[in-house]
Amino acid sequence: MIKKILNNPDYIVDEMIDGMVLSHPELIKRVPETGIIQRTYDKKGKVAIVSGGGSGHEPAHAGFVGAGMLSAAVCGAVFTSPTPDQILEAIKVADEGKGVFLVIKNYSGDIMNFEMAQELAEMEGIKVDSIVVDDDIAVEDSLYTQGKRGVAGTIFVHKILGYAAEKGQSIEEIKELAENLIPNMKTVGLALTGVTTPGSSKPSFALADDEIEYGVGIHGEPGYRREKLQTSKDLVDELLKKLLEEFEANSNNRFAIIVNGLGGTPLMEQYVFANDVHKQMKDNKLEIKFSKVGILMTSLEMQGLSLTLLRLEDDFFLEALKATVDTINW
Amino acid sequence: MNIEMGIRWMELFNEEIQNEKDYLTQLDTPIGDSDHGNNMSRGMAHVVKAIEEQKPETLNELLKLITTNLLSKVGGASGPLYGSAFMGMMKAETAGEEWAKILKTGLENIQMRGKAEQGDKTMVDVWIAVVEAVENGELTHELIDEAVEATKPLKAKKGRASYVGDRSIGHIDPGAYSSGLLFHTMLRAEAQ
Numbered sequence: 151m152i153k154k155i156l157n158n159p160d161y162i163v164d165e166m167i168d169g170m171v172l173s174h175p176e177l178i179k180r181v182p183e184t185g186i187i188q189r190t191y192d193k194k195g196k197v198a199i200v201s202g203g204g205s206g207h208e209p210a211h212a213g214f215v216g217a218g219m220l221s222a223a224v225c226g227a228v229f230t231s232p233t234p235d236q237i238l239e240a241i242k243v244a245d246e247g248k249g250v251f252l253v254i255k256n257y258s259g260d261i262m263n264f265e266m267a268q269e270l271a272e273m274e275g276i277k278v279d280s281i282v283v284d285d286d287i288a289v290e291d292s293l294y295t296q297g298k299r300g301v302a303g304t305i306f307v308h309k310i311l312g313y314a315a316e317k318g319q320s321i322e323e324i325k326e327l328a329e330n331l332i333p334n335m336k337t338v339g340l341a342l343t344g345v346t347t348p349g350s351s352k353p354s355f356a357l358a359d360d361e362i363e364y365g366v367g368i369h370g371e372p373g374y375r376r377e378k379l380q381t382s383k384d385l386v387d388e389l390l391k392k393l394l395e396e397f398e399a400n401s402n403n404r405f406a407i408i409v410n411g412l413g414g415t416p417l418m419e420q421y422v423f424a425n426d427v428h429k430q431m432k433d434n435k436l437e438i439k440f441s442k443v444g445i446l447m448t449s450l451e452m453q454g455l456s457l458t459l460l461r462l463e464d465d466f467f468l469e470a471l472k473a474t475v476d477t478i479n480w
Numbered sequence: 481m482n483i484e485m486g487i488r489w490m491e492l493f494n495e496e497i498q499n500e501k502d503y504l505t506q507l508d509t510p511i512g513d514s515d516h517g518n519n520m521s522r523g524m525a526h527v528v529k530a531i532e533e534q535k536p537e538t539l540n541e542l543l544k545l546i547t548t549n550l551l552s553k554v555g556g557a558s559g560p561l562y563g564s565a566f567m568g569m570m571k572a573e574t575a576g577e578e579w580a581k582i583l584k585t586g587l588e589n590i591q592m593r594g595k596a597e598q599g600d601k602t603m604v605d606v607w608i609a610v611v612e613a614v615e616n617g618e619l620t621h622e623l624i625d626e627a628v629e630a631t632k633p634l635k636a637k638k639g640r641a642s643y644v645g646d647r648s649i650g651h652i653d654p655g656a657y658s659s660g661l662l663f664h665t666m667l668r669a670e671a672q
Contacts, residue, residue: 226555227518227522231557232555233552235552257557354513372644
């Protein structure tokens with residue numbers, strides 16, 4: 151059994167939510183009897199941005215609930231999408247009369263549960279629209295698969311759409327913004343270890359002591375290649391090359407980046423990696439206008455990192471990223 | 481199918497799901513996200529508990545109870561898929577349809593929600609085989625097993641298993657396996 155700090159794996163999400171709310175009562179509150187975390191900030195008649203998904207990715211998404219970002223987040227069981235009734239409730243509590251915009255990561259479970267909730271909310275007369283985030287380029291995208299996964303880039307979506315909502319943009323404007331944002335954002339990750347869900351006796355996959363895997367997902371899904379552990383420079387070289395291949399050639403060289411720890415990698419290592427990202431981006435004549443480094447979208451205790459590049463095609467992206475917000479973890 | 485059989489069906493299905501919980505998770509580990517056993521176990525425990533507490537008196541009430549519990553307690557992909565199946569079945573039952581047509585409506589609802597086709601290596605493969613057999617009055621345990629087993633050599637094109645591409649070949653689809661349990665227990669409930 152892998153060591154974890156908990157009381158009972160069945161109540162781990164429940165107790166985590168209570169712990170967050172007790173620690174940050176000025177920012178968030180729990181909708182009673184649900185897995186929904188809502189911001190305490192007064193409603194101002196603006197579009198509400200709501201997200202959610204399986205738990206085990208903390209601080210995503212509840213850590214980004216607050217003024218200027220998410221209105222509410224729905225926490226499902228570990229690595230399991232929340233159910234339509236919970237998402238519907240989150241839509242209802244978040245609505246300020248101007249509609250609710252859902253940010254959904256591209257997993258079949260999330261899509262189906264959020265779609266059902268959206269249909270139910272529309273039946274109750276609430277205007278709802280949504281965007282599916284699919285920034286992970288590690289998985290081949292084709293007509294015959296579910297497509298790419300939604301990973302750390304989702305946090306930039308929360309930030310940029312949250313800012314647009316705060317500025318008073320309409321749900322139609324937010325939809326258009328989201329549709330411009332997603333194609334300009336790509337992520338790829340790597341893992342040093344597998345991950346064990348609470349209550350399980352063994353990890354989802356095992357890596358040898360000297361092995362890493364490129365392209366892993368945030369639920370212990372396998373990636374695209376395994377090899378011996380490299381230096382930070384070589385890891386950045388691989389991930390950056392992979393990411394830049396995905397961007398069409400274009401004269402715009404301005405980017406925002408996320409170096410995201412997957413849960414078990416210390417900030418010290420993240421900054422070593424970030425240092426190499428900055429150097430190699432510069433060598434490629436690419437300018438980084440905004441960096442976010444930290445533990446944002448995790449996979450429980452997994453050691454590893456992901457790198458996200460957002461091409462700043464719209465000046466509004468950068469303005470939104472730089473704005474201050476009042477959340478636990480941005 | 482009637483209310484007594486329906487209740488027996490759900491009790492037997494719950495027993496099988498609890499017995500096979502670890503195996504379902506094991507099937508879901510190499511090609512999915514290792515949650516199918518836990519999710520189905522949680523959902524079916526709620527269904528059986530709700531039957532005891534609410535004592536449905538008609539098949540329609542039972543189908544409604546199954547729908548709401550699966551939709552609100554399972555989560556993941558299997559919650560909306562099984563929930564949509566029973567929602568469709570409930571609607572077809574309300575319309576006074578025969579059991580074969582009721583099951584077929586369940587299948588149509590799964591496909592509407594999950595967009596999977598035959599051969600995509602999902603629960604739909606088992607449902608298609610079963611619905612066809614029920615329409616012809618020739619559903620057997622062997623036929624169900626064959627339909628489940630037939631997902632093994634396929635490459636997944638829908639659901640989480642599609643992310644691993646060729647590596648999904650050689651594994652039974654977990655949703656197909658749990659659907660197999662659903663229909664095995666349906667046959668047993670009808671035979672009792």
